[in-house]
Amino acid sequence: MDFNEHTATEAVQNSFSETPDVRLQELLNTLTRHLHAFVREARPSVQEWEQAIEFLTAVGQTCTDTRQEFVLLSDVLGVSMLVETLNEQEGGTESTVLGPFHMVESPPRALGDTIDLVGEAEPCVVSGRVLSTDGTPLPHAEVDVWQCNEKGFYDVQQPGSQPSGNGRGLFRADAEGRFRFRTIVPSHYPIPTDGPVGRLLKATRRHPYRPAHIHFIVQAPGYMPLTTHIFVAGSPYLDSDAVFAVKQGLIVDFAESDDEEAAARNGVQAPFRHAEFDLVLSAERAA
Amino acid sequence: MDFNEHTATEAVQNSFSETPDVRLQELLNTLTRHLHAFVREARPSVQEWEQAIEFLTAVGQTCTDTRQEFVLLSDVLGVSMLVETLNEQEGGTESTVLGPFHMVESPPRALGDTIDLVGEAEPCVVSGRVLSTDGTPLPHAEVDVWQCNEKGFYDVQQPGSQPSGNGRGLFRADAEGRFRFRTIVPSHYPIPTDGPVGRLLKATRRHPYRPAHIHFIVQAPGYMPLTTHIFVAGSPYLDSDAVFAVKQGLIVDFAESDDEEAAARNGVQAPFRHAEFDLVLSAERAA
Numbered sequence: 001m002d003f004n005e006h007t008a009t010e011a012v013q014n015s016f017s018e019t020p021d022v023r024l025q026e027l028l029n030t031l032t033r034h035l036h037a038f039v040r041e042a043r044p045s046v047q048e049w050e051q052a053i054e055f056l057t058a059v060g061q062t063c064t065d066t067r068q069e070f071v072l073l074s075d076v077l078g079v080s081m082l083v084e085t086l087n088e089q090e091g092g093t094e095s096t097v098l099g100p101f102h103m104v105e106s107p108p109r110a111l112g113d114t115i116d117l118v119g120e121a122e123p124c125v126v127s128g129r130v131l132s133t134d135g136t137p138l139p140h141a142e143v144d145v146w147q148c149n150e151k152g153f154y155d156v157q158q159p160g161s162q163p164s165g166n167g168r169g170l171f172r173a174d175a176e177g178r179f180r181f182r183t184i185v186p187s188h189y190p191i192p193t194d195g196p197v198g199r200l201l202k203a204t205r206r207h208p209y210r211p212a213h214i215h216f217i218v219q220a221p222g223y224m225p226l227t228t229h230i231f232v233a234g235s236p237y238l239d240s241d242a243v244f245a246v247k248q249g250l251i252v253d254f255a256e257s258d259d260e261e262a263a264a265r266n267g268v269q270a271p272f273r274h275a276e277f278d279l280v281l282s283a284e285r286a287a
Numbered sequence: 288m289d290f291n292e293h294t295a296t297e298a299v300q301n302s303f304s305e306t307p308d309v310r311l312q313e314l315l316n317t318l319t320r321h322l323h324a325f326v327r328e329a330r331p332s333v334q335e336w337e338q339a340i341e342f343l344t345a346v347g348q349t350c351t352d353t354r355q356e357f358v359l360l361s362d363v364l365g366v367s368m369l370v371e372t373l374n375e376q377e378g379g380t381e382s383t384v385l386g387p388f389h390m391v392e393s394p395p396r397a398l399g400d401t402i403d404l405v406g407e408a409e410p411c412v413v414s415g416r417v418l419s420t421d422g423t424p425l426p427h428a429e430v431d432v433w434q435c436n437e438k439g440f441y442d443v444q445q446p447g448s449q450p451s452g453n454g455r456g457l458f459r460a461d462a463e464g465r466f467r468f469r470t471i472v473p474s475h476y477p478i479p480t481d482g483p484v485g486r487l488l489k490a491t492r493r494h495p496y497r498p499a500h501i502h503f504i505v506q507a508p509g510y511m512p513l514t515t516h517i518f519v520a521g522s523p524y525l526d527s528d529a530v531f532a533v534k535q536g537l538i539v540d541f542a543e544s545d546d547e548e549a550a551a552r553n554g555v556q557a558p559f560r561h562a563e564f565d566l567v568l569s570a571e572r573a574a
Contacts, residue, residue, distance in 0.1 A: 002533075002534045002535055002536075003365070003368050003372065003531045003532070003533070003534070004372055005369065005372055005373060008365050008368065008369045008372070008531070009365075011365060011531055012364060012365035012531065015491070015493050015527075015531075016491050016493070018491070018492040018493075019490065019491040019492060020492065021490065024490060024491070025491070026329070027329055027331070027335070028491065030325060030328055030329045031325060031329070031364075032364060032365070034321050034322070034324055034325035034328070035321070035325070035364060035366060036365070036366070036369055037321055038317060038318060038321035038322070039366055039369050039370060039373070040369070040373070041317055041321070042313070042314055042317045042318070043373050043374075044314070044370055044373075045374060046370060046371065046374050046385075046514070048314070049361070049366075049367070049370045053355070053357045053358055053361060056343070056346075056347060056357050057347050057350045057355070057357050058347070059343075059347060060343060060344050060345070060346055060347010060348050060350070060357075061347050061348060061350065063344045063347070063348065068340070068344070070340045070343050070344050070347075071340055074336070074340060077299060077318075077319060077322065078290070078295050078296075078298060078299035078319070078323070079322060079323070079326055079336075080336070081290050081295065082292065082295045082323055082326050082327070083326060083331055083333060083336045084333065085290065085291055085292055085295070086292060086326070086327070086330050086331075087330075087332060087333050098333075203306065203308065203311060204302070204303050204305070204306040204311070204312070204315065205305040205306060205307065206302050206303070206305075227333070240302075244290045244295070244298055244299065244302075245290075246289075246290070247289045247290070248289055249289075
């Protein structure tokens, strides 16, 4: 029978019937059904479909070693957050999107080190513990951190003016699961608007801003890895993050402190800001 | 309320609420609903979603001035054909996909000219009429033609060994709507398999072949443009086209002929092949 509106989905699904990888076949069959349902409902003209193809091509071609425009597209359509949410660890710290800026490996640093290689903004101490859901500290947990600077730019966005590795650090918690590092308070910032995703936001009158945050990937043997942010309380755009990543439980107070003794203990000068919170991992499920 | 599995779609749709272009807003809202439904049902792991992003990025980065891998992806998922089918002209010749090889303008040629600039394979005459659905000839209709050679390659795939414009021609029908050109019988061929779409076909054990065909775009003032192929009767893969484009009504006999007089009249030597068919356009609908 000819390929038509009614036979299309089955014809394409049949073409995948010899796929050796059962999960791949399931994903492709489900994708085909939903993609065709979208096309049947939206009824794009041939020209509209050509525009969609051109848009997706431009998204791919905007990607470089230090820029991932398809992650950005997935982010602004809420898909990255949806995938994170569906994979969330039960009982642990809430997860949120990886984002497009974890493109380089964070340099290993010692506890207490600073990730601010420039030193021009107000110092900030970030500290806390890595715990299991029952409150047990997780000794020597790995804490991978990355953030933008006080102007809202990641190091990879300003290779000329920021040192490589600025705002990034790979830490190992101590024997009591404690982590501590120095930094500066990150700024809210716009996601890159000079590519096709920026054009999409402009065409839909959406602002491109993300509230201020620090990224974390936390890992410990026997526990599920956690990808999350902490958000700076009081930052603009907490209620309209361009990538839908804010969860109320991830907003942390970056408190101003004049405590000279605490400043000295943390290797900074008062006044300084201090964010203190725990990162909670769920145990791996038995296979 | 936090972004979660249940609030995700509404949150993203709300972000599009200020879109000035009503059609764009409708397309994005429909896309968001179907895309999120796919993710909710398929429940991709974070790693699977990363693989999907990497795949789409590679598809975009495989595109060049002479190669459109996203069209190819749309083709092998049956989406291009579905879009064509939903936009089909009623009563006219059936349409089928544009395909990824209409990337250069066809050189204007006179009726009867050959589009085979090499001259090494058996000659073929293609002729017919451009008609309206009531059988009225459409004088001076534009007939844009492109095809691969007898080995299955388009000119743009072999810039070193095929002359530019080989297998392509832009013709204007005569005052009675008749068109006629010389060529060679195209071969069935594999779609390009050295990119990410090829890897998808391999992973799903799908063959990459398309049955032999000649592409047409036909236009006449006051009529809907027609994008179609004619398929060579008897070609392999007529029942399993990698891009789902075959319709029974588009299969044409490329008859062998020994008729010396007909050969001379058409500017070829016997024996030759001859395909004769009409291309029927529907009138534009009133606005």
